[in-house]
Amino acid sequence: MKSFIQVFSSVKLAIFLLIVITLASILGTLVPQHRTPEEYQAGYGELSGLLMRLEITQLYQSWWYVSLLFLFALNTIVCTLTRLGPKLKQTFTPTILAIPKQITRYREHKKFEKPGDLKSIGTQLRHILKKRHYRIKEEEKEKIRYVLAQKKTLGLFGSDIVHTGILVILLGGILSGLWGFRRTINITEGSTVEVPQADFQIRMDKFVTEFYPSGVVKDWKSTLTLIDSGQEQMRKTIEVNHPLSYQGFVFYQSSYGWDWNNPRLDILVRETGEETQAERIQISIGEKHLLKDSKTEVTALRFVPDFVITEGNRVATRSQQPNNPAVYLESQRNGEIIFRGWIFSKYPKFSQSHEGGEQDTSFVLQDFQATQYSGIQVTKDPGTNVIWVGCTMLMLGLFAAFYWPSRKLRFQLIGSGPRTEILVGGTSKKGREEFHKEFQSIISELRRSQ
Amino acid sequence: MSETTAFVAAFILYIVSALFYFFYVFSKRDKAAWLGYMAAAVGLIIHSAALVIRTIQSGHAPFTNMYESLSFFGWAAIFAYIIMEGKFKIKKVGPYMMLIVIALMALASSPLMPQQSQPLVPALQSYWLWLHVSVTLVGEAFFAIAFVTSILYLIADSKEKKGITTGLSSQNLDSISYRSIAVGFPFFTLGGLVFGMVWAYKAWGSYWSWDPKEVWSLITWFVFALYLHTRIVMGWKGRRSAWIAILGFLAALFTYFGVNYFLSGLHSYV
Numbered sequence: 204m205k206s207f208i209q210v211f212s213s214v215k216l217a218i219f220l221l222i223v224i225t226l227a228s229i230l231g232t233l234v235p236q237h238r239t240p241e242e243y244q245a246g247y248g249e250l251s252g253l254l255m256r257l258e259i260t261q262l263y264q265s266w267w268y269v270s271l272l273f274l275f276a277l278n279t280i281v282c283t284l285t286r287l288g289p290k291l292k293q294t295f296t297p298t299i300l301a302i303p304k305q306i307t308r309y310r311e312h313k314k315f316e317k318p319g320d321l322k323s324i325g326t327q328l329r330h331i332l333k334k335r336h337y338r339i340k341e342e343e344k345e346k347i348r349y350v351l352a353q354k355k356t357l358g359l360f361g362s363d364i365v366h367t368g369i370l371v372i373l374l375g376g377i378l379s380g381l382w383g384f385r386r387t388i389n390i391t392e393g394s395t396v397e398v399p400q401a402d403f404q405i406r407m408d409k410f411v412t413e414f415y416p417s418g419v420v421k422d423w424k425s426t427l428t429l430i431d432s433g434q435e436q437m438r439k440t441i442e443v444n445h446p447l448s449y450q451g452f453v454f455y456q457s458s459y460g461w462d463w464n465n466p467r468l469d470i471l472v473r474e475t476g477e478e479t480q481a482e483r484i485q486i487s488i489g490e491k492h493l494l495k496d497s498k499t500e501v502t503a504l505r506f507v508p509d510f511v512i513t514e515g516n517r518v519a520t521r522s523q524q525p526n527n528p529a530v531y532l533e534s535q536r537n538g539e540i541i542f543r544g545w546i547f548s549k550y551p552k553f554s555q556s557h558e559g560g561e562q563d564t565s566f567v568l569q570d571f572q573a574t575q576y577s578g579i580q581v582t583k584d585p586g587t588n589v590i591w592v593g594c595t596m597l598m599l600g601l602f603a604a605f606y607w608p609s610r611k612l613r614f615q616l617i618g619s620g621p622r623t624e625i626l627v628g629g630t631s632k633k634g635r636e637e638f639h640k641e642f643q644s645i646i647s648e649l650r651r652s653q
Numbered sequence: 654m655s656e657t658t659a660f661v662a663a664f665i666l667y668i669v670s671a672l673f674y675f676f677y678v679f680s681k682r683d684k685a686a687w688l689g690y691m692a693a694a695v696g697l698i699i700h701s702a703a704l705v706i707r708t709i710q711s712g713h714a715p716f717t718n719m720y721e722s723l724s725f726f727g728w729a730a731i732f733a734y735i736i737m738e739g740k741f742k743i744k745k746v747g748p749y750m751m752l753i754v755i756a757l758m759a760l761a762s763s764p765l766m767p768q769q770s771q772p773l774v775p776a777l778q779s780y781w782l783w784l785h786v787s788v789t790l791v792g793e794a795f796f797a798i799a800f801v802t803s804i805l806y807l808i809a810d811s812k813e814k815k816g817i818t819t820g821l822s823s824q825n826l827d828s829i830s831y832r833s834i835a836v837g838f839p840f841f842t843l844g845g846l847v848f849g850m851v852w853a854y855k856a857w858g859s860y861w862s863w864d865p866k867e868v869w870s871l872i873t874w875f876v877f878a879l880y881l882h883t884r885i886v887m888g889w890k891g892r893r894s895a896w897i898a899i900l901g902f903l904a905a906l907f908t909y910f911g912v913n914y915f916l917s918g919l920h921s922y923v
Contacts, residue, residue: 214886218879225875232865232916263863376861385858415772422775443775444856455858456775580858590860594847601839 211281220275227271231262276373283366290359299342299351301613303626309613310635311642312628317650321348321618324625327652328614331645337612350614358632361604368596375593379586387457389576395430398581401452403431408438410577412459423456425577441579451583458578460523463508464488468530469570470546472501475563483569498537499564505531506571510547518545530568542566608633612645625649656710659703660724664758666696667731671751678748681820686744690735693751697731704728711770716786717777719913720768723761725787726909727754729794733833737798743829745820749801781852788844789870793905795837796877799830800902803895806830810892827890830898838877841905845870865916869908876901 210216234254235246243251243260258265306312317324325341325348332339337352386399395406409426422442429437429449439447447454465487472494473481484501486492492501509521510529521527527549534542541564548568612629627646631638673689676682704725707715716722734750737743760766773782806826809819849870850860861867880897883889 214882218882218887221875221879221882225872225879228868228872228875231863232868232912236863263868417772419772420775421772422778444779444781446855446858453858457858582858584859587854587860590850594850598839598843598847601842605835605839 208281208285211278212285213278214282217275217278217282220271220278224268224271224275227262227268230259231268234259234262236263237261272373276370279366279370283363287360287363290363294353294356294359297340297351297353299340299349300344301349301351301615303615306613306615306626306628309628309630311630311639312626313642313646314624314626315646315650316622316624318622319653320621321346321616321623324616324618324623324649325350328616328649331648331652332612335641335645337610346617346619348614348616350612350616352612352614353610355607355609357603358607358609361600361602361607364596364600364603366600368593368598368600371593371596372590373593375586375589377586378589379584383582383584383586385580385582385584387578387580389458389460389462389578390425391462391574391576398452400583401450403429403436403450405429405454405579407577407579409440410459410575412575423459423577425456425579427454427579451585453582453584455580455582456577457580459575460578461508461525461573461575463506463520463523463573466506466571466573468503468506468568470501470503470530470532471567471569472499472534473565473567475565499541500535501566502533502535503530504533508573510545525571528568528571530571532566534564534566536564605633608638610638610641612642654702654706656703656706659699659706660758660762663696663700663703664755664762666692666699667727667751667754667758670696671748671755674744674748674751677744678820683744686747689747689751690738690744693731693747694735697728697735700724700728700731707770713770713773713777714783714786716790717773717782718767718771720761720766721770722786722790723757723766726790726794727757727761729787729790730754730757730797733791733794733798733836737795737829737833741829741832743802743821743825746798746801746805746829749805750798753797753801776856779852779856781848781855785844785848785852788840788848790844792837792839792841792844793902793909795833795840796898796902796905799833799837799898802826802830802833803898806895807892810895823891827894830895831884834877834880834898834901838881841870841877842874845908846874866908866912869904869912873901873904873908876904 235242238246238260240251240255243254247254254260258267262268307314319327328350329339332350332352335354337354338356340351340353342349384400388396388399390396390405390407390410392407392410395404397404406428407425408428409424411424413421413424415421424440424442426438426440427447428435429447437447437449441447441454441456443456446456468486468488469483470486471481471483473479474496482494484492484494486501486503488503488506490503493499494501505518506528507518507520508523508525508528510527511519511521513519518529518531527547529545529547531545532542533540546566546568548571551567608631610629610631612627615626617624617626629638629642670689670692673685673692677685677689704715707721711717716725730750731754734747734754738747762768803826805821806823809821809823809826812819813823849867853862853867854860876897880894880901883897884894
């Protein structure tokens, strides 16, 4: 136990850990995090196996990085506690008696004499120090009066407050990691969904995208209604940077998109036989549509918003943006397939992999409409408030440590007659110039006072 | 007065200021240093006007692209330097500090940096843009002073070892470095880390995402924490402290520039 404390109370260990954590963190910014094994294989070749085994591919969540943070936290706790004891004693139960050498060792010290007996000078001194907000402790022994004056003692604990703040932040991080949850749900206008891990629902009343005159997106706004036990509890329009909070759950405007599984497609069918005729039809996926000639059937089998052919010669969508919309159509006439293939909205002349013999019927994808959805991120994070407490402590502690320097003055008043000898010394943790000025003014005021 | 005119006028004044300061270093005439200081101060006022005009014209905080944020960083560096010189009489630091500012202003006005102000993307439409960026850059401006004084320290220290004394003693430079970091560190912590976390929570729904810029700001913070601990607890001073302060500023610079150009992540705006 003793050696444990010895090891973990070492500042050298703290510095060593700080350096190791810094280097590890740098490594994590150089290797892209949370990619697929294939991407690592492509980027790093043979090295990728090692990267994944050492969890460098998810470094900040790896057992060894978390262990380093844990050791660092332990180190901070032990360092802070072992140094706290003496500081607390010094502040709350200090030794008031001091030998002259102790006083003259201070950077600021002075010895002088002035008329007045011990009692009256003691009263004057108390008055002068109180005016400057010093807390005074006195003791008399063998005709010598000892005075200890301290102020801004909080400054002495600045670093401890900072360290506690950091530990609280780490604790908040642990709480977030263990019990925080985060999920994005896509909701179309008018629909109601169950909030994950909660016993209430949200309804999307309205979803709008606002644009700048230049056409660039200005904002996404979702009007949400919270429904709890069948009652409408709350209605709010959320946008980026303006989430909605309810019972520890927070709802963020996070993304948007289209429900491409159920688009409405406008297709122009043109027959160039003896008699050219065109017919515009509206169909959904899977729906069979019989043309006016009562013998031709058109079926839309599949739709992709951003057509691409992958390595395995399969059709997929590159993104959810309608960059290259395409529909896979089948058409039969009298039970015989006359067309089967992809038609493209942007390239109406280009149809790939036709099947079917007759070429006198052509298809054009004229328009497509899908319901837009709003991506709402739902979070519940019990660590967040703990983090804010930690941040506040961190800032208060930094302020105290840098700009609230604790000051201490020690006096010895020696006198049995009409004259009293005064020995005074003092020290300030920081801000020597300011303290020097205060020290001088205390002495001159004491000299002058009657 | 247009924003560009004010920006160029401030830029010219900073160059004039640097010339006076360098003249002071070689001629040892206090008057030259005073003129350098005044040129920088007037430049700062005109530069402030440029930032205000920019804000009014664009309708948002003047640090949403590289031109704007470099210009603001230059402004903050002058602001920090004027305070530090006023308080600690560090005229000799002036010429080198002005060089950094001139480099920032030159980079801002280079054709590499698009100067056109763009409408704000949804994620940046928040008052936290003001708080997060300005407080962080003010903190980094003080790190810049510590960077300059640390380099000057290393030079002064090796000269003193050979028995040559310079205008500012190495001990003095060491203490100015510490004082700059004592100002910069709380600012950087508040603006970069705390305000950053609050804004990330409001905009992205998560106060920490291990985004490269976040990690690099933490790395910068670690380096300065190292500076403070080695100095206060272990009594390191002088050369080793100076090297840590230099590393710290380089880490801050990488967080500011490097991450955007070399690493990809959420902070893709500036």
